Each structure stands twice: as C-alpha cells, then as structure tokens.
Amino acid sequence: MIDWSGYIGLIFEGAWVTVQLTLMGSALAVVVAFAAGLGRISRFMAVRALATTYIEFFRGTSIFVQLFWVYFVLPFAGITLTPLQVGVLALGLNVGAYGAEVVRGAVKAIGREQREACIALNLSRYQAMRHIILPQALPLMLPTFGNNAIELLKGTAVVSLISLTDMTFQAQVVRAQTGSTLIPFATILVLYFVMAWLISLGMRWLERRVTRGLDGVRA
Numbered sequence: 001m002i003d004w005s006g007y008i009g010l011i012f013e014g015a016w017v018t019v020q021l022t023l024m025g026s027a028l029a030v031v032v033a034f035a036a037g038l039g040r041i042s043r044f045m046a047v048r049a050l051a052t053t054y055i056e057f058f059r060g061t062s063i064f065v066q067l068f069w070v071y072f073v074l075p076f077a078g079i080t081l082t083p084l085q086v087g088v089l090a091l092g093l094n095v096g097a098y099g100a101e102v103v104r105g106a107v108k109a110i111g112r113e114q115r116e117a118c119i120a121l122n123l124s125r126y127q128a129m130r131h132i133i134l135p136q137a138l139p140l141m142l143p144t145f146g147n148n149a150i151e152l153l154k155g156t157a158v159v160s161l162i163s164l165t166d167m168t169f170q171a172q173v174v175r176a177q178t179g180s181t182l183i184p185f186a187t188i189l190v191l192y193f194v195m196a197w198l199i200s201l202g203m204r205w206l207e208r209r210v211t212r213g214l215d216g217v218r219a
Contacts, residue, residue, distance in 0.1 A: 004183065007174045011184060014170030015191050021087050021156045021166065022195070026149050028092025029099055033145075036096065037103025038129075051100065058097035063158055066090045071162045083164040087156065095152045099145060106140040107133055139211045146203030150196045167191060 039051030058066065067090040074081065081089065110133050118128035160169035171184040178184075 007178060007184065008187060010174060011167050011170045011187050011191070014165050014167035015188075015195075017084070017164065017166045018153070018156050018168075018191075019195070020084065021091065021159065021164075022149070022153045022199075024088045025091035025095065025152050025156070028088060029096040029148065029152060030145070032093060032096030033099025033103050036100035037107070040100065040104045041107060055097045055100050058094050063090065063094050063155060064161070066094055067158055067162065083159065083162050086162060087159040087164055087166075091152050091155055091159075095148050095155070099148050102141050102144045102148070103137075106137040109140055110136050135210075139207060142203055142207045142210065146200060149199050149203070153195055153199065154192065 036051040036054055039047045040055070042048050042051070067086065070081070070090050071083070071086045107129075114132060114136065115128065118132050123132070156166055157168040159166050160172065163169065167188045171188045174184040175181050
C-alpha cells in the first residue's frame with residue numbers, strides 16, 4: 001500500500017509554485033499589454049514600430065522556444081535568472097503580446113464622438129485617455145483578459161521543462177516514484193480546474209465592479 005498523503009502534499013507544494021507563476025506572470029502580462037497596446041496607437045512611428053515588433057515576435061514564436069531562450073541563452077549575455085523568474089518572464093511576455101491587441105482593439109472601439117467630446121472639453125491626450133477612453137475600454141478588455149489569464153495558468157505547465165517544481169513537474173515525480181498515473185494527474189486536473197474557476201469568478205466580479213455606473217455611457 002502506498003501512503004499518498006506525502007505525495008499529494010508534494011503536488012500541493014507544486015500548486016503553490018503554479019499560483020505564484022500565474023499571479024506574477026499575469027501582473028507582468030497586464031503591464032506589458034497596456035504598454036504595447038497603447039504603443040500600437042501612439043503618434044510616434046518609432047513607438048508603434050517597437051510595439052508591433054514585440055507583439056508579432058512573441059505571437060509568432062513558440063512559448064517553448066521563448067522559455068528555453070530566456071533560460072539558456074540570457075546567461076551568455078550575463079543575465080542569470082532563477083527558474084521562477086524565467087517562467088514569469090517568458091509567460092508574461094508571451095501572454096502580454098496577445099493582451100496588447102486586446103487593449104488596442106478596445107481603445108479603438110470607443111466611439112469617435114467620445115474623442116470629439118474630449119477635444120471640446122480641451123482635454124490633453126493623456127487626460128482623455130486616462131479619464132474618458134480607458135474607463136470605457138476596460139470593461140471591453142476584461143472578458144478576454146480573463147481568458148488570457150486562464151491560458152497563462154495552463155501554460156505554466158511548460159516550466160516543468162526547465163525543472164521548475166510546479167504541480168505538473170511534481171505530478172511527474174510522483175508518477176515516477178509510485179508507478180501510478182491516475183492519482184497524480186487526476187489531482188492536478190482538479191487543481192487546474194479549480195484555479196481556472198477562481199480566475200473566472202474573480203474576473204466576473206471585477207467586470208461588474210468596473211462597469212458600475214457606465215450603463216448608457218459607452219457609445
């Protein structure tokens with residue numbers, strides 16, 4: 001008979017690593033998404049070109065290659081990161097590229113009359129974006145941001161390839177030590193589902209909160 005308590009505890013330790021990757025990776029992805037998304041609609045050609053290059057590169061290359069590049073190639077440039085930092089950086093930059101297009105699309109979706117109203121009120125571009133455009137665009141972004149966060153959560157499994165002990169890595173360790181595939185992988189299947197469900201609940205709550213008072217405002 002196998003004492004599963006220790007092995008399940010090992011998987012839960014890995015689940016905490018997965019949670020850290022998801023939270024920090026999502027935070028980085030949001031920052032990068034807004035920076036690149038707004039950069040795509042900048043008045044300055046150099047900024048637009050830089051944002052477009054970043055987006056197309058990270059959307060057009062494999063997350064596996066990006067992860068290995070950050071982990072194995074950056075040290076040759078004198079930049080050495082921990083496996084956790086590598087995972088956060090690779091996942092955040094990858095998902096942020098998709099989020100950037102969400103930001104751009106949502107901002108562009110705001111009606112032209114809203115922008116004309118900002119001009120009539122003599123608001124600067126920054127003031128218009130900060131106080132008028134983004135508050136209306138944010139609710140349009142949130143459903144897709146929620147999907148991106150769930151995709152990032154599921155994408156954390158790739159970090160097991162660089163021996164970061166997330167719950168997928170720990171499930172593989174448990175399978176190797178016990179010879180059982182069903183229990184460890186059924187456990188992480190449930191854990192992934194619960195985490196994704198919590199993200200969905202959180203994004204729905206946030207969507208309700210940011211849309212409060214905006215009914216009838218967006219054109």
